[in-house]
Amino acid sequence: MNHQPSHEGRQDDDSALSDFLASLMDYTPTIPDELVEHYVAKSGFQCPDVRLIRLVAVATQKFIAEVATDALQHCKARQASVVKDKRDKQQKDKRLTLTMEDLSKALHEYGVNMKHQEYFADNPSSGVDPVSREE
């Protein structure tokens, strides 16, 4: 029942947090500050503190990284299931490609429902791919 944190614990938390925020000053997120500032300002976020901008950037980066990791797992799983039958194709399809299929599957877990065309002719090779056709 005791929900109130002890004073020492809170102080520890505070110091850890301020350390973390200070470390963000040295950390350069992959998403550039300029881009984050732009989008953030566009949606009414006003803050002169660089650390908070960085925090937002890091949070977004984490989101992207998580989704990408999930997509990678989907991609690997799909390849593994296909390759069993066709050993000769294994060499060709060894490279890991971020596809709409994996991405939409991964994003679905994050509450993003992405609908995409079954057939998207942005590339002459995209229609020919036998691996994605098989599914």
Added chain:
Amino acid sequence: MNGSKIKEEEEEEKTLKPSSIQLFQSTIAKISVAQICQSIGFTSFQTSALESFSNIATRYLETLAKSASLSANSSGRTECNLFDVIQAIEDMNSIRGFVGATNMKKSLLKSGVLKEIRSFVRFVDEIPFAKPIPRRNLKKSLVLSRVEDQVQRFSHIPAWLPSLPDVSTYKKIQKEERIGFNEVEKDRGVVDCSVEKNVNVEKKESFFLPVKRPKVKFKFGLNSNLGVNVELGTRNGVCRGGKRVSCHDLSEEDDIKSFKRKR
């Protein structure tokens, strides 16, 4: 020729198409998303997949910022602080769930999301963006102009309010006193600025419109006299010779008023 070229260039700068700006933004977003994907282990991508992924990433960013600014606004602030950001991040992560989400009374500083981000920063290698991005100088000039405004501002006016209109709209140039809405504030006892005190005489007149105003010109077309319907706003040769009325002085209005009263 040179002049025309320069003009063209200026026009190009002015009419920098929104589409090209959007293209710039989305390209940068795409590059950074691609960098992250590469760091995770992807070696290639479908163009459509990358496009939609970067689109979703920017949407995530915008939604995060929106919810942070919303929570700042709802608590009466204009600038976001750490708590707003943490709250927003928690909101964004609530779909998947995170450690400690069940404990509502927990302090935001102890948030599980924050811990996750902390470990993310600690364990994931830093991948700086591929190229430095040039900043526009526009922001600098904006800040400067704001600072100038602040110099003219009074201490009791909060910084987030828009700047006052031009001085000539509320200040007599010859007699150095303010009339108009500043006067109203003085009546309420709010003003602590340097308003001169010989205003008592004119206090009752203070609710008049500003004295110095630009001339207002009206033009009546001849056609109304002829009984022909002509659309408003057409200023072609037919309208020539129209009657011109200009009102520019308050004293005239006063005269008219007093004249009316006498009648």
